[in-house]
Amino acid sequence: MRIAVIGAGVAGLTTALVMAERGHAVEVFERNPRLGPGSCSWLAGGMLAPWCEMASTEAIIGRLGIQSIAWWRARFPGTVSQGTLVVAPARDVAELNRFAKRTEGFDWLDPAGIAALEPDLAERFGKALYFSDEAHLDPRLALAALAERLTSLGVAIHLGTEVVPEATAGDLVFDCRGLGGRTDMPALRGVRGEMVVIRSHSLKLSRPVRFLHPRLPLYVVPRGEGVFMLGATMLESEAQGPVSVRSMLELLGAAFALHPTLGEAEILEQGAALRPALPDNLPKVERAGRVIRVNGLFRHGFLMAPVMAQIAANVALDPHFNTELCYAHSA
Ligand SMILES: Cc1cc2nc3c(=O)[nH]c(=O)nc-3n(C[C@H](O)[C@H](O)[C@H](O)COP(=O)(O)OP(=O)(O)OC[C@H]3O[C@@H](n4cnc5c(N)ncnc54)[C@H](O)[C@@H]3O)c2cc1C
Secondary structure: OEEEEEOOOHHHHHHHHHHHHOOOEEEEEOOOOOOOOOOOHHHOOOEEOHHHHHOOOOHHHHHHHHHHHHHHHHHOOOOEOOOEEEEOOHHHHHHHHHHHHOOOOOEEEOHHHHHHHOHHHOOOOOOEEEEOOOEEOOHHHHHHHHHHHHHHOOOEEEOOOOOOHHHOOOOEEEEOOHHHHHHOOOOOEEEEEEEEEEEOOOOOOOOOEEEOOOOOOEEEEEEEOOEEEEEOOOEOOOOOOOOOHHHHHHHHHHHHHHOHHHHHOEEEEEEEEEEEEOOOOOOEEEEEOOEEEEEOOOOOHHHHHHHHHHHHHHHHHOOOOOHHHHHHHHO
């Protein structure tokens, strides 16, 4: 089949790759002149954290998301499998207990256990949750790696090319436009997420750390060479501007509370993006004639895109494929 994919964020590139790997002739259309900047995917933390996410979302996200880690490992060697550490300030240790009750797949660590994993945090926290099977990746390197694999399979990626599904040639058109797909999915909304990238020459972390502060929840994702992504706000706002003073204060304040040495870190980058979300905050594959929409990835794009791409591919091959059933079976 001749397949067109619109949008080269994580949803579009994973869908294109799944279809190309199944032997179809695929083309990708992206309105931005460069791969990445301007998409929501460019600013993501890159955590593949199905168990941690269960603490704040439907269990289905965790159960489906678990399958994605192996998919990423097989296609992106930069996938880091070091788990996730979750900590809380001593006076808020009840937050850790609450988090633990809402999820699974973790071990409790004492100070010696924390020291074995993250020596720089050893003296700061007396208890932690360790999710050993979680992973993370650098979203920018991952997008580039997907594009490289696509090119090696003969897939053309047309940058700077804005198209609409109904006017796009192909036996099937995958609409992966993120918030740009709102014209055909009016229920989509943008949920603003702000992030900061810093460099610290003194803190060493090997895995994402979630800091459960009741007012300032934070995660820190190591990107190597002392670079850390701090995230992320979740605001019901479609404002497009740079990070606000309040959010910057909150993110940096939480980072300082996690470890005061971060007070000496350099700020390398700040940014905000709108996460494409549906009213139930769950991702969705839907078909309208030859157009298949993959959208609503909300705060789980890297975690969920490989699974959604495979559901989309099944929908493509079988117009009667019941995605509801597929979710239910996976659950
Ligand atoms: C701060 C932050 C942190 C996050 N952290 C994580 C995390 O740790 N783990 C995780 O799994 N998820 C995370 N997310 C969520 C994740 O980034 C999103 O779910 C994901 O990026 C959505 O991907 P997408 O491909 O649907 O949309 P996008 O990445 O926005 O891609 C859509 C693409 O379609 C293009 N497009 C739109 N209209 C057209 C058109 N007409 N023609 C051609 N191209 C078009 C756009 O230019 C864009 O490139 C985070 C998000 C934010 C904001």
